[in-house]
Amino acid sequence: LYIVCYLGLYRHGDRSPIKTYPTDPYKESDWPQGFGQLSQEGMKQHFELGQFLKKRYTGFLSEDYDRHEIFIRSTDVDRTLMSAEANLAGMFPPNGSEVFNPDLKWQPIPVHTVPAAEEKLLSFPLDDCPRYAQLMNETEKTDFFLNMTVTYKAFIEMVKNKTGLKKTSIETIWSVYDTLFCEAKHGMRPPDWVTSSVMETLKVLKNFGFQIMFGVYKRKEKCRLQGGLLLDQIIKNLSNAAALDSKQKVKMIVYSAHDTTVVALQEALNVFNGLQPPYASCHLFELHKEENGTFSVEMFYRNDTNVSEPYPVSLPGCSQRCPLQDFVNLTREVIPQDRNKECQI
Numbered sequence: 001l002y003i004v005c006y007l008g009l010y011r012h013g014d015r016s017p018i019k020t021y022p023t024d025p026y027k028e029s030d031w032p033q034g035f036g037q038l039s040q041e042g043m044k045q046h047f048e049l050g051q052f053l054k055k056r057y058t059g060f061l062s063e064d065y066d067r068h069e070i071f072i073r074s075t076d077v078d079r080t081l082m083s084a085e086a087n088l089a090g091m092f093p094p095n096g097s098e099v100f101n102p103d104l105k106w107q108p109i110p111v112h113t114v115p116a117a118e119e120k121l122l123s124f125p126l127d128d129c130p131r132y133a134q135l136m137n138e139t140e141k142t143d144f145f146l147n148m149t150v151t152y153k154a155f156i157e158m159v160k161n162k163t164g165l166k167k168t169s170i171e172t173i174w175s176v177y178d179t180l181f182c183e184a185k186h187g188m189r190p191p192d193w194v195t196s197s198v199m200e201t202l203k204v205l206k207n208f209g210f211q212i213m214f215g216v217y218k219r220k221e222k223c224r225l226q227g228g229l230l231l232d233q234i235i236k237n238l239s240n241a242a243a244l245d246s247k248q249k250v251k252m253i254v255y256s257a258h259d260t261t262v263v264a265l266q267e268a269l270n271v272f273n274g275l276q277p278p279y280a281s282c283h284l285f286e287l288h289k290e291e292n293g294t295f296s297v298e299m300f301y302r303n304d305t306n307v308s309e310p311y312p313v314s315l316p317g318c319s320q321r322c323p324l325q326d327f328v329n330l331t332r333e334v335i336p337q338d339r340n341k342e343c344q345i
């Protein structure tokens with residue numbers, strides 16, 4: 001009974017806003033590194049997550065960094081590349097013969113990536129799929145969506161006037177909430193119109209944006225065209241590790257990405273809780289070998305560092321410790337067989 005391999009997908013750490021809104025009193029120059037950059041808070045969050053992962057897998061992962069044991073891939077975005085680097089600094093401080101500079105408790109560890117234009121594994125939603133675009137148009141005609149826009153029509157109009165945004169949609173509301181959230185987190189006083197109830201309502205609309213992205217309407221088909229690609233690769237990694245068993249070298253695969261990546265994957269697994277994944281939140285897969293020689297998959301979601309253990313997550317229709325074959329069978333419906341064909345309209 002031991003863990004054959006684990007796979008973790010995490011969101012980057014705390015960052016500066018991606019952009020501001022026209023009337024925002026704060027500008028890009030108010031941020032030390034400009035827009036979209038990992039903050040020192042974000043670096044600390046990932047350093048801590050790295051320490052957590054190292055401790056969790058002590059006894060399965062070697063104490064010292066071993067390039068055969070762990071593989072890290074990040075999207076080609078500063079904040080995710082830097083998050084992975086801070087994470088690895090927490091996981092593998094050099095000891096003994098690994099120290100290359102006695103004044104530095106750090107060693108370089110490769111973070112792999114692909115150019116953003118070629119990224120098909122870790123960036124969602126992918127914008128290369130006409131059928132997905134059609135599904136999103138159809139989503140905007142559902143009662144669920146129409147009710148939300150009617151319920152919040154006056155609120156969205158107010159936000160439009162206060163922010164000076166030309167057009168406001170659920171999408172643009174997302175970025176207003178995000179900007180205000182980042183500014184508040186970094187001690188920047190919000191304009192008077194931004195009361196705590198306005199922030200709460202913006203948060204509801206932001207989470208609504210995540211819910212409809214890969215769910216609410218035709219979830220399975222949306223997931224086949226989006227997060228199913230990542231889930232397919234993860235299942236291939238786990239099945240491959242099971243086939244190799246003790247000859248398996250790679251013990252840990254880490255993906256450093258975004259909130260939408262975590263949501264795309266969790267919707268494909270049908271375990272999304274409807275809330276934006278927090279900074280440095282992490283979805284874990286653990287492949288176990290049972291006494292009887294069979295393999296099973298456990299999942300966990302670490303979205304709250306005030307709780308010492310990550311939450312166990314169960315694939316609907318399976319036990320928390322899910323036999324690998326059942327895991328494969330239950331997720332088959334969201335794995336695309338021929339995505340190019342399925343994207344055509």
Ligand SMILES: CCCNC(=O)[C@H](O)[C@@H](O)C(=O)O
Pocket residue numbers: 011012018257258259260
């Ligand atoms: C267009 C802006 C897209 N947003 C991002 O890339 C962010 O990293 C977002 O995904 C996040 O996790 O904060």
